Amino acid sequence: MGLTLPPLAFGLITGVVGALLGRRAGLDPWWMAIQVAFPLGILAAQGAPVPSWVWLSLFLVLVVVYWSTFRTQVPLYLSSTRVRQALVPLLPAGPFTFMDVGSGVGGVLTDLSVLRADGEYHGIESAPLPWLVSRVRIAAGRHRNCHAHWGSFWNADLSQYDVVFAYLSPVPMAALWEKVRAEMRPGSTFISNTFVVAASRPSRTITVDDLHQSTLHIWTMPGA
Numbered sequence: 001m002g003l004t005l006p007p008l009a010f011g012l013i014t015g016v017v018g019a020l021l022g023r024r025a026g027l028d029p030w031w032m033a034i035q036v037a038f039p040l041g042i043l044a045a046q047g048a049p050v051p052s053w054v055w056l057s058l059f060l061v062l063v064v065v066y067w068s069t070f071r072t073q074v075p076l077y078l079s080s081t082r083v084r085q086a087l088v089p090l091l092p093a094g095p096f097t098f099m100d101v102g103s104g105v106g107g108v109l110t111d112l113s114v115l116r117a118d119g120e121y122h123g124i125e126s127a128p129l130p131w132l133v134s135r136v137r138i139a140a141g142r143h144r145n146c147h148a149h150w151g152s153f154w155n156a157d158l159s160q161y162d163v164v165f166a167y168l169s170p171v172p173m174a175a176l177w178e179k180v181r182a183e184m185r186p187g188s189t190f191i192s193n194t195f196v197v198a199a200s201r202p203s204r205t206i207t208v209d210d211l212h213q214s215t216l217h218i219w220t221m222p223g224a
């Protein structure tokens with residue numbers, strides 16, 4: 001249009017247009033602040049005396065930590081220590097198998113393997129760096145009853161486990177519930193940290209006294 005704009009004005013216009021398009025495309029309102037700030041952040045970063053490989057490295061770290069979060073809508077955040085402790089009384093008496101679907105950096109597995117050493121703990125994680133951290137953590141702590149698998153829990157056979165634990169997001173819960181119902185054995189237990197299943201009321205809920213007042217939703221599979 002023959003206009004010459006100062007970089008700041010151009011950044012602001014780009015951000016506002018991005019925010020409006022993002023909102024129209026269905027992003028939550030809080031994304032708008034990020035959309036506006038993002039081009040301004042790029043402009044500020046261009047003036048910083050930072051070599052370009054630093055930005056590339058930071059980007060690659062984010063890729064291996066968050067991997068397919070843009071698709072799964074389940075980012076990495078961790079169950080609190082109190083949640084892990086609250087899981088202990090929910091575990092079956094005697095030897096049992098446990099699966100953490102989306103096991104992050106493996107903390108649920110390693111903590112429980114100490115608190116209840118008679119369990120066999122499995123976790124499946126799709127993001128490479130958290131999975132690698134779990135493997136190192138399990139090996140370094142000699143947690144012989146812990147196993148971290150790299151892959152998608154959609155491909156895991158949940159009939160193998162007495163307890164399945166999930167701390168995900170609202171997005172996959174309806175489809176996960178279908179998988180749980182189709183595959184988990186009668187009498188086995190499904191536990192979701194925080195996120196509910198619209199189609200089914202849990203058999204029990206427990207509020208945990210941690211920073212977020214986390215809630216554990218517990219379902220016992222019928223037919224036992």
Ligand SMILES: C[S@@+](CC[C@H](N)C(=O)[O-])C[C@H]1O[C@@H](n2cnc3c(N)ncnc32)[C@H](O)[C@@H]1O
Pocket residue numbers: 066072074075076077078079100101102103104105106107108124125126127130151152153154166167168
């Ligand atoms: C909120 S974190 C929970 C971590 C851990 N379970 C805990 O409670 O501390 C959810 C994890 O699920 C992983 N995830 C999301 N979708 C997945 C999928 N389809 N298969 C395997 N992992 C998945 C994410 O990469 C993320 O690390």
